[in-house]
Amino acid sequence: SQQGEEDPQALSIQEGENATMNCSYKTSINNLQWYRQNSGRGLVHLILIRSNEREKHSGRLRVTLDTSKKSSSLLITASRAADTASYFCATGAIIQGAQKLVFGQGTRLTINP
Amino acid sequence: GAGVSQSPRYKVAKRGQDVALRCDPISGHVSLFWYQQALGQGPEFLTYFQNEAQLDKSGLPSDRFFAERPEGSVSTLKIQRTQQEDSAVYLCASSSPRGINSPLHFGNGTRLTVT
Numbered sequence: 295s296q297q298g299e300e301d302p303q304a305l306s307i308q309e310g311e312n313a314t315m316n317c318s319y320k321t322s323i324n325n326l327q328w329y330r331q332n333s334g335r336g337l338v339h340l341i342l343i344r345s346n347e348r349e350k351h352s353g354r355l356r357v358t359l360d361t362s363k364k365s366s367s368l369l370i371t372a373s374r375a376a377d378t379a380s381y382f383c384a385t386g387a388i389i390q391g392a393q394k395l396v397f398g399q400g401t402r403l404t405i406n407p
Numbered sequence: 408g409a410g411v412s413q414s415p416r417y418k419v420a421k422r423g424q425d426v427a428l429r430c431d432p433i434s435g436h437v438s439l440f441w442y443q444q445a446l447g448q449g450p451e452f453l454t455y456f457q458n459e460a461q462l463d464k465s466g467l468p469s470d471r472f473f474a475e476r477p478e479g480s481v482s483t484l485k486i487q488r489t490q491q492e493d494s495a496v497y498l499c500a501s502s503s504p505r506g507i508n509s510p511l512h513f514g515n516g517t518r519l520t521v522t
Contacts, residue, residue, distance in 0.1 A: 325507065327511075329511075329513075335515050336411070336498055336500075336513030336514050336515045336516055337450070337500075339512070342508060342510055344508060382449050386507050389463075390463075391462065392462035393502075393507050394452065395440065396452060397450045397452075399448060399449045
């Protein structure tokens with residue numbers, strides 16, 4: 295079963311606009327990670343935010359984490375056609391001594407040129 | 408190698424056949440994960456290894472699924488008596504010894520189609 299719920303399920307915007315994707319989760323976490331997946335490929339790690347952090351930046355990416363609301367958001371600024379992909383949030387935790395990374399259902403992002 | 412390698416890239420099996428999917432993680436990566444991804448869905452956790460020890464197999468859907476990593480490097484996911492509902496992409500990922508705050512590095516997956 296999947297921990298995270300992502301919103302929206304699909305997002306289509308014009309090139310140059312900003313894209314915001316949201317993720318909510320249910321249990322305690324050590325970190326929250328965002329991954330990107332192009333069609334027919336594996337997932338690529340984008341950014342990790344620890345549970346004691348509130349905001350993190352990496353290039354055109356900005357991630358926020360609100361542990362009181364159990365939610366996170368990923369903002370991609372100045373979007374490009376090459377950003378078209380599916381984006382997944384994943385919660386990381388140690389459960390019974392084992393690492394566990396649980397993914398959400400993903401947001402399909404389409405950037406129109 | 409540069410990244411996680413999975414083989415075969417595509418596998419077609421007739422219902423009832425056994426299949427074996429291979430994963431070569433990044434050299435030196437202690438942790439190895441298997442995920443199952445249905446079309447249009449997020450990856451679902453199957454099992455986790457730390458070196459050769461299988462610490463969590465709670466996600467394996469039935470006793471037809473079996474994973475091993477005998478020498479703590481290459482891993483094999485075996486599915487016995489395949490069923491149509493086993494059709495999916497099977498993703499392998501590894502991470503460095505930095506523990507829970509290490510990102511996962513994924514292979515491109517094996518797409519299994521059971522006919």
